[in-house]
Amino acid sequence: MADHKDEPVVVIGLGRFGSALALELASRGTEVLAVDSRAKVVQSLAGELTHTVTADCTDMEALRQLGIPDFSKAVVGIGTDIESSILTTSLLVELEIEDIWAKAISRQHGRILDRIGAHHVVFPENDMGERVAHLVSGRMLDYVEVDENHAIAKIKPPRELVGVPLRDTRIRSRYGLTVVSVRTGDAGFTYATPDTVLTYSDVILILGKINDVERFAENN
Template sequence: MKNQFVVIGLGRFGQSVTKTLIENENDVLAIDKDEQIVQEIAPQVTHAVQIDATDETALEQLGLHKFSHAIVGIGEDLQASILTTLMLKELNIAEITAKARDDHHGKVLSKIGADNIVFPERDMGDRLGNLLSSNNLIDYLELSSEYNMAEIRAPKAMDGCTLQKLNINKTYGCIIMAIKDENEEVNISPHIEDQIHQGDILTIIGKHKDIRRLQKDYREKSRPK
């Protein structure tokens, strides 16, 4: 049986979530108050409905209690975001994920029942800032408030070293989860005797400050003497 999702608010964030859910073969009910947006997305989703999500009666008539997960993509209209989240909670939807504009907005959403809070604008800004700050950083993802995952291109100072020699876990508290070589072959959970070569793409998990420290140290080690 497919998972059933309802996405409310079809701005850039809501449409992106909807598209990914559909690509992963989930049933999606897409809701927005803008009729044109609803008409445009209707061919791509299971169902699309044009209503004002702050209309409690309209929400109840949709039978949303049958859905396993609701995503509130309303960000700019704080009142609509909060009211919609509150009404979804009262409809006993199992899990609610809500988009927040800032920390204050996120705290309110959490207090009224949202199970997951996402900050797409802030997270994208953090990610872009990290990517622009390092020549070796390919991608960066926040896993939690404390831990991050980074894809880093192995610098010259790592060339020919084994994981045991680098000892990144002990020195930086980070874990190398995978190594992708120049032939696009991926070594998942590499052994301590496996070698790293310059240009390999390393998937690393660790605290933000530790990943930054690792990058800084190896950037300095790789500079011409």
């Protein structure tokens, strides 16, 4: 498959998630076609995005007129109107869009999107809630699940990791975790190696299974 990294993206549904995504993509230099059925919403973003259109994307002819079949990447940001979300996604699948991302507001909604052919289903509210819960209740500085089984956490190194080379801490064999990066002072993150010696002022990124990451952060 060709590399579509720099190709334009169509974002359908400009609620909080869709509009934030469209603006972020645009700020990164990606060409974005932003579409919503609500003229007022589209007008509010017209000054910030180059291409904004009011259209009903549950209508196949409307999608064709917008040139959607020419896109390789599409995001369905429709959330509360589940019927429109599912129908729009199914039409994008029918148009054979190569990379379809769809927002879901419930697990059942997500399962339907997955079954009709969405390549990626995201749960922004749920994912953010889980992330904030970890930050509020524990000692993590940041936390991101990278798939359904693994997560990366940013933490201050506990006592048992400080002052000795990482190879001697046996963090991988004891906890099933890997220290992938370390930041010292105001410098940026750099790759951690078996010879890396941590200090209490460092910040580290650890990678592992979700349960292992949570257990390590809570108990150290």
